[in-house]
Amino acid sequence: MTTVRDSDVENADWLRASMVEALRDNAITSDAVAKAMAIVPRHVFVPEVHLAQAYEPNTAVPVKRDGDGMTLSSLSAPRLQAAMLEQAEVKPGMRVLEVGSMGYNAALLAELVGPAGHVTSVDIDGDIVERARAHLAAVGYDRVEVVHADAEYGVPSSAPYDRVIVTVASPDIPPAWLAQLAIKGRIVVPLQLKGVTRSIAFDRGGVGLVSRSYHPCRFVPMQGDGACKEQRLTIDTGVCLNIEDTEHSIDVNALRQALHSPPMESWPGAVFDLPDELDLFLLTNSPRMALLRASPERVDEGLVNVSARLGVPVLIGDDGSFAYRIERVQDGDVFESGVIAHGPSAEYAAAQYGQLLRRWAEHYRRRGAASIRYLPVPAVTSPERAPQQGGLLRRWHGSVAVFWPEIDGTPRR
Incomplete structure (x- = not known):
C-alpha cells in the first residue's frame, strides 16, 4: 500500500470519497448521509492513526484503554456509523442528543440537522469531552454542544430531542432518555440482549417503544450509573x-x-x-x-x-x-x-x-423478522403485550419484549 501523508489534503479527500462509495453498497442509503460523510474530515478526529486507517470503512479506532488494555472509548467503524444514521433518519432543523462523544459522529449529525437544528453530545469521560470539543472546533463544528455528564440522566437543559442516538452498548433505556424524547421522537440504541447487541431504532408506541429496524453491532460498554451488570x-x-x-x-x-x-x-x-x-x-x-x-x-x-x-x-x-x-x-x-x-x-x-x-x-429465515418493544416501569406487562418462551427480558427500568410473528411463504432476506 502506498504511504499517505496526513498533511496531504487531496489524499484525504480521495480517501473520504472512496469510503463513501464503498459504503453505498448497503450502509448508506440516502443522499443526506452520503453528503455528510463526504464533507466531514474523519481523520481530524483520530490524528493518532494513519490517514488511510481513518477512512477504512469497516475499522473502528480505539482511542482510550484502561489499565488492562480494555477499550473504554473508540471511534466506531464508518459502516456502523452510517447504518445508525440511516436508522435515525435525521432531518434538517431537528434537535439531537448523542450519547457518547468522539466528535466525528456529532459533526455528521450537525451536517444533517443544518444551521436550524441543534446537536448535544454527552460523555462521562472528561478527557473524551475535551478531545471532542477541540476536534469539533478545529473543523468548524463548535456549534455542537459537548457536555461532561453521566448520560444515564440525559441533558435536560437542551430537551426535548427529536432523536436520541446512543453510541455505547446499553443494557437498558433510562427514564431520562424517554422523558427528554419528543412526542414523535426516535431513539437509536445499541441494546444488549442476552449477550448480543443490536442497534435498534425505536419509535414511541403505546406505553413504550416499538422497533422500526435493528441490526447487529459492537460498541464499548456504557459507563457510569447505567453500566451493564451482566454476570x-x-x-x-x-x-x-x-x-x-x-x-x-x-x-x-x-x-x-x-x-x-x-x-x-x-x-x-x-x-x-x-x-x-x-x-x-x-x-x-x-x-x-x-x-x-x-x-x-x-x-x-x-x-x-x-x-x-x-x-x-x-x-x-x-x-x-x-x-x-x-x-x-x-x-x-x-x-x-x-x-x-x-x-x-x-x-x-x-x-x-x-x-x-x-x-x-x-x-423466520429473513432479515428483521422480530418485533422488539420496550415497556418502561411502571407499565404493566399484560399477557397480550408479553411474548412467550423467553422473549421477555427484564431490565432495571423496564422490560424488552421480543416477538416473532410468523409470515407464510418463502423466507425473505
Whole structure:
C-alpha cells in the first residue's frame, strides 16, 4: 500500500470519497448521509492513526484503554456509523442528543440537522469531552454542544430531542432518555440482549417503544450509573456463560461434568443462514438460553466447537445437560444447522434445540423478522403485550419484549 501523508489534503479527500462509495453498497442509503460523510474530515478526529486507517470503512479506532488494555472509548467503524444514521433518519432543523462523544459522529449529525437544528453530545469521560470539543472546533463544528455528564440522566437543559442516538452498548433505556424524547421522537440504541447487541431504532408506541429496524453491532460498554451488570459464569478454563436475564439457577459443577462427557451430534434438517438473526431467535425463545463462549485454545483442543469462539446460544437443562448449535456444508454450497449436546439428558436437549432450529428455518429465515418493544416501569406487562418462551427480558427500568410473528411463504432476506 502506498504511504499517505496526513498533511496531504487531496489524499484525504480521495480517501473520504472512496469510503463513501464503498459504503453505498448497503450502509448508506440516502443522499443526506452520503453528503455528510463526504464533507466531514474523519481523520481530524483520530490524528493518532494513519490517514488511510481513518477512512477504512469497516475499522473502528480505539482511542482510550484502561489499565488492562480494555477499550473504554473508540471511534466506531464508518459502516456502523452510517447504518445508525440511516436508522435515525435525521432531518434538517431537528434537535439531537448523542450519547457518547468522539466528535466525528456529532459533526455528521450537525451536517444533517443544518444551521436550524441543534446537536448535544454527552460523555462521562472528561478527557473524551475535551478531545471532542477541540476536534469539533478545529473543523468548524463548535456549534455542537459537548457536555461532561453521566448520560444515564440525559441533558435536560437542551430537551426535548427529536432523536436520541446512543453510541455505547446499553443494557437498558433510562427514564431520562424517554422523558427528554419528543412526542414523535426516535431513539437509536445499541441494546444488549442476552449477550448480543443490536442497534435498534425505536419509535414511541403505546406505553413504550416499538422497533422500526435493528441490526447487529459492537460498541464499548456504557459507563457510569447505567453500566451493564451482566454476570459471567466460568464453567471451565476458557469456557464461560453469559447469564444475563436468566431466571433459573445454574449448577456450574453439573455443567462442568457435562462438558467433559462424550458429546452427541444431531442434524435436525434445518438450513443454516443469517447467523445473527438465528442467534437472536434462539436467545429469545427459551428462558433456558444463555450465551456460551470459549477461548481459541479450548476450541483447538476440541473441547468446544468453533461456533462458540464468538459466542453461541446454549440451551441449559435442569440436570446440567446442555446443547448448542453447529453448522456444516451439505452438497457443496448448502449450509445445515446441527446440534452438539452434552450431559445425562443430551438427547432430550438436542431434540429441543433442533425444534427451535427448524422453526426458525421454516418461519423466520429473513432479515428483521422480530418485533422488539420496550415497556418502561411502571407499565404493566399484560399477557397480550408479553411474548412467550423467553422473549421477555427484564431490565432495571423496564422490560424488552421480543416477538416473532410468523409470515407464510418463502423466507425473505
